[in-house]
Amino acid sequence: MSASIPSAGPGTPPIPVGPSAVDPATFWTGRRVLVTGGCGFGGGHLVIRLVALGAEVGVLDRDPEQAGVLADSPARTQVDVVGGDVRDEAAVTGVLRRWRPQAVFHLAAQPLVPESVRAPADTLAVNAGGTYTLLEAVRRVDHVEAFVFASTGGYYGENHDDRPLREDDPARAAANLYGASKIAADVAVQAYARTFGLPASVCRFMNTYGPGDRQTSRLVPHAIRRLGEGGPYDFGDRDDGTTRLDFLYVGDMVEGYLRVAERLARHPGDCYNFGSGRPTAIRDVVRMVSEAYDAVARVPIFRGPRRDRPIVKSLDVTRARTDLGWTPTVPLAEGLARTVRYAATGPPG
Template identity: 35%
Template structure:
């Protein structure tokens, strides 16, 4: 598949951010996206609290020494009483809810865990915010998969029709979040990002970490699909900027959903080829064709984010892949 011409960012996040000196909570803050959001918030001068169930050795959160600059709370978001205590005790003003069971293969094996974590975990975050008038904004991570199978240049007003456990968990959490705005006027906003990649992704079943591991360790990459499924890829630092903008502009964004995409659509085999070009190394692979229930084509329209938030991806695929490869070289040393 092709790609649109790379465009420079339409705007930058102001350094005099409304998040400066605010008590900000990031759930799932030790994960791929969460760690980059934490890093961005710290750079803006926020006081950051991180809630997660696990901190993996050599993770991006660890290697960037984010633990030393934030307050880490090892706790499950599904425990409502304890989560409320975190929000109230620490005077939290902004919540970025990224904690989730995010692995699609695991969702097939453990649907109850996935639905409980992704749906009821979100409800707990919203309930804690509803009962605390100090909370000024809640940014909830949904997914392009919330749209279901009909996800070609999807727009925010398109129906949410997830068809499998992970997809449904995101569709439901997305709708519940909007319901809290409609019912309680809670200042919430939903993010729907394309396939995210970048330094720090330790889920090696995903395609980009899988490529990096196979190349660096001289292994054969196993492709679960037929290699023809198309995805819309977005670099994690652009994702972090998008999250921050949603919170900074909550007056304009509350009650809404926003798509984020770089406009680069590739099937698996084409992505491998682009990665090989970017890093100058070959990736051996084997097509298993064992995954039958994946969405065939996913791409998002991000005109709304460009117009309302003045957001556009700053990283091209090649630059993002190179930065990602550099990080994994250090990880596998």
């Protein structure tokens, strides 16, 4: 059975404004929260963490019965999960009016690059149109004190130098429809904050990985699947293996979301990068996955055309560290080991 989210009442203090420090151990206790896409990979980890912190959590997800970390967790019985699409104005408005959340984390998206090429219209409709629908609904209620949007490092397009990308770097032409759709949504959130005073912020993450990610079109789950199949350690022709990217453990991503919401009253409308700041070649990442799997350093196969200049992308997280007190805590090797262990044994306990 799912828990029911109570109506708003006078007992929960508003999100504070001012220079005083926020105590995460008590901030979320009794606070009403809505997470769109909360049954997915990143959303599930966020929901589990919010429940552990004492929040009363509702989830809006168009696939509420999907397998994932939330379905595997005891926290699932403490969450009110409703099936619904963020493109559906009536569904979104109804959820906001019934739950009256103080904080909204918007993670619902079509997140896969290959799928965005196969189904561009659906990707744009969900990622850009769905975000607009939710922004309009939030604008018309008076109880949302923090709107946190899950954007992407894809906002910055392709990059070929070692300089970490900053929040004030411009959006660059995306190489796929996923990137284009997220740029549109990112810019819309910023515009609503400036135009209507909406208490909103944008989080840009790079290559989040971690336990329970079942999307094998992404690098780390693909590597784990290949290892389990026992065949060639083959990563196809999408890359030559030299691309160097910033990888962020999902637990560090979750803490980034929370820090933004906790301090949003002091930094409304801001954008924040979250990453390790240390780009790693993807061929080295999958070698690390192989070693974590069975201590064998396999040589991965990448059959993409050889690049004269490798793609390099990492994020400058100075603003998150300065404004929010956030820093990544899980090194890549440790995070990959946790991810492989979860795939082999399932959730702890």
